[in-house]
Amino acid sequence: MTIKHVEDYLKSVKEQIKSLELPAEKQYTNYFRGQSNANWDLVPSVFRDHLFNEHNLYYEMERNLYNEMSKLSSVIDKLVYMQHQGLPTRLLDITKNSLVALYFACITHQKCEKECTKDCKKCSDGAVYIFSELENYDKKEVDIISLLPKVKYDFGVNSFYSFVKEQLSVELSKKELERILNKEFALVKSNKNNNRVIKQDGDFFIFSNKGSYDKKIKFDVKRDENRIIIPKEYKKQLLEELDQIGINRYSLFPEPEHLAKYLKHNYVDNESEKEKVVSYEEVSVEIEGKKDYKTKVLEYIEERFPQNKALYEFIVNNDISRTKVREKLSLLGYEEIGVLDMDKFDNFIDSLEIPKNINDLVL
Known part of the structure; x- marks a missing residue:
């Protein structure tokens, strides 16, 4: 079956699981992993030329992000945190939600969804892998x-044995x-x-060193029989259908920066949606303060961003806070202009000496 729609995909998942002919007396949790390139091996990122530096990566991350890492009680929690910050680890993400796996099979990269959805000819076929007969979780x-x-x-087994006994x-x-x-x-x-x-x-697979020399880990699944291309x-069509049912960048990546990317993609990058940006009245916030506050902000915006009448009109027609100006800048595509420019903007707003009761409402 060719996967053109989400409905096709869900039918295929059901058929694949049924074809596994799992014993009826046992209950299995089905896991899925989506990869945007069907030719990629199922290999953790640290096994791709980083394994010999893994301990350096771990300790440098722990040292430089001490405040964040010290809040995590176990090594596995720290590895999960590192993985989601983009550090190569020996973890491989999996999910119990087949639609989440489909999303990851459709994107080129988390940061490149725009390119992927606008020109799918630049992409590769994706794949979703299904894992059912897995050993039970063993915490030890x-x-x-x-x-x-x-x-x-190259730490020897005897030395590692002593290390494990010391740590656990x-x-x-x-x-x-x-x-x-x-x-x-x-x-x-x-x-x-x-x-x-x-x-x-999500859950994860964590890999030992076995098989890492050739960088190809063979799972207890048959590659072609247990995957959907x-x-x-x-x-692009599948991503749009997933978005309609709430599977998108922001629903899967709840951090604020992903919300900004998601909104920009929907309201700025798509030509047909530009009118929604201009009529962005719902973000206005009423504030009290100096009468010349808005005038000074307008002068600054007109000088820094003269080509954007939409931003100027937004400020003219609304009582605004610093937060809302920044949100508007983001939706107009300015979240990429650089930290320096945004810092200058914040410093300028600070120079207006807004009363304390107003500062409570802004960044």
């Missing part, structure tokens, strides 16, 4: 494998340690303390 195994990023790649209060023999390290991957049930993981209904020419 996960905790042990998660310590691998904290040691050098677990009963463990060397034979059992070797068995765990010989596993290719283990299922990680994520703690629901991460908004992005919650939104994506997403044709590149239908990616």
